[in-house]
Amino acid sequence: MSQKASTPKGTRDFSPSEMAGRNYIFETIRDVFARYAYLPIETPAMENLTTLTGKYGEEGDKLLFRILNSGDYLAASGKFDEQGNSLGPLNTAGFTNLICDKGLRYDLTVPFARYVVQHRGDIVFPFKRYQIQPVWRADRPQKGRYREFYQCDVDVIGSNSLLYDAELLQIASEVFSKLSIPVTIRVNHRRILAGIAEYLGSPEKFREMTTAIDKFEKIGADGVNRELKQSGFGDEAIQKLLAVLNVNAEHATEMMHWLEAEVLSGSETGLSGLQELKTVFGYLECQLPADALKTFAFDPALARGLSYYTGTIIEVKANGVGIGSICGGGRYDDLTGVFGMPGVSGTGISFGADRIYDVLNEMKLFPPAIETSARVLVVNFGKQEEAFALKTVSRIREAGIAAEIYPEAGNLKKQFSYADHRKIPLVLIAGPDEISRDHLTLKNMKSGEQIHMHNKDLIAILQKIE
RNA sequence: GUGGAUGUAGCUCAGCUGGUUAGAGCGUCGGAUUGUGGUUCCGUAGGUCGUGGGUUCGAGUCCCAUCUUCCACCCCA
Structure with a gap:
């Protein structure tokens, strides 16, 4: 009962x-x-x-x-x-x-x-x-x-x-x-x-x-x-x-x-x-x-x-x-x-x-930006790419930026939608294409704009976006 | 503590004087679109009608009790 x-x-x-x-x-x-x-x-x-x-x-x-x-x-x-x-x-x-x-x-x-x-x-x-x-x-x-x-x-x-x-x-x-x-x-x-x-x-x-x-x-x-x-x-x-x-x-x-x-x-x-x-x-x-x-x-x-x-x-x-x-x-x-x-x-x-x-x-006087949790969501592509994604999310955290990785692989639609609901402003994509060239794709959820970068430039670029 | 309202889907509400299987919008989830969210279209799920009694052939609807929230008094942040 x-x-x-x-x-x-x-x-x-x-x-x-x-x-x-x-x-x-x-x-x-x-x-x-x-x-x-x-x-x-x-x-x-x-x-x-x-x-x-x-x-x-x-x-x-x-x-x-x-x-x-x-x-x-x-x-x-x-x-x-x-x-x-x-x-x-x-x-x-x-x-x-x-x-x-x-x-x-x-x-x-x-x-x-x-x-x-x-x-x-x-x-x-x-x-x-x-x-x-x-x-x-x-x-x-x-x-x-x-x-x-x-x-x-x-x-x-x-x-x-x-x-x-x-x-x-x-x-x-x-x-x-x-x-x-x-x-x-x-x-x-x-x-x-x-x-x-x-x-x-x-x-x-x-x-x-x-x-x-x-x-x-x-x-x-x-x-x-x-x-x-x-x-x-x-x-x-x-x-x-x-x-x-x-x-x-x-x-x-x-x-x-x-x-x-x-x-x-x-x-x-x-x-x-x-x-x-x-x-x-x-x-x-x-x-x-x-x-x-x-x-x-x-x-x-x-x-x-x-x-x-x-x-x-x-x-x-x-x-x-x-x-x-x-x-x-x-x-x-x-x-x-x-x-x-x-x-x-x-x-x-x-x-x-x-x-x-x-x-x-x-009076609707709360500032709009107080509710964000993570600043960056790292997309989860699956077993092959997981190790790379985990290393990346750790690097971002060590740089003092709140980040998380999506817990399940596949279905990008769902992962982007999660970032949207959570008001996470940046989504980092490290799929097979990127990894093979040691590159990353970063999407700005507000503008919809995507940029490609070399893996080693990630932290510098994230810090600049601040 | 005294007096008065209120409660229906996750949210906002509809449901006429009691009458079959309780509805809508928004949201959720799925699909259109298996490497891209926010717009659009289609579909899906979701309800002990606050709870417990009672009246009745029959109660979301009427009565009683109780709880919640809200209002007034009292007091206060």
């Missing part, structure tokens, strides 16, 4: 043509990271549950994949008989903690914080690392939302310098420019949001306020109004907030001036956040050409959910594609505190490789 072949919900296989696209993304991102002098690390797919829980809020904890312990834990618990009947009161949470103590990582930032604390003796600060690995979330899948997906994280830990905030923004700008994806990079500061909450007279409702404004673009002013009312904001406060969201400032500097004068003047926190952002934008102006600067937008309505951000926050969306954010991040002042290493500031961003793939695919 055969069973149905399938992958678990929200997970996928990647075939060679998809891997070509994925590797193109990973290589592009890795190149940029490395050029800014970030160093690679990897951490295990699973972490202790104590490392993961409580870091992503209540919702996040629900989305953790937990790994069942091995062993006879039921007998050990003493709460169940052999038929599985409960012998005493034990709630789900308690039971879960009893039977599993490991989980799949939910992101790369928290494992990185754990890594930093654990290796603090070996690390030279500020530590710049990158990490490209899959993460898992037990979310309900949708388009652009998977249960297993790759994040490409770059973080700096152990420095308060805003130069790094600016550097990461520059990295984001460069990655998307290299991938030719038109994006908007929205930037805000958590302390500006805190200042706005003070301005509204409800600093304690900071959380409710940020989750409401985060939806501004999606649900509009009316929707935000409703949300805020539900959270207990007064009408006056709501009007003040909507006025902030509706300010139509063309340039970041205009918006900043207005906020400084009208909204944040009474909030020390808010003003300090604004000052930091000004500094960051100042650095960007030094580092980036004008057309790259245009992709950045200061947006006081950007909130971002993750609770550990404390400073600059950033989010990137592809223009004109209905896929969520493809990159996000920010500064966190005390991520390592929970692991017993307080007062270490970090800043980082994360690229969503799978969503970037979807964007490139939807």
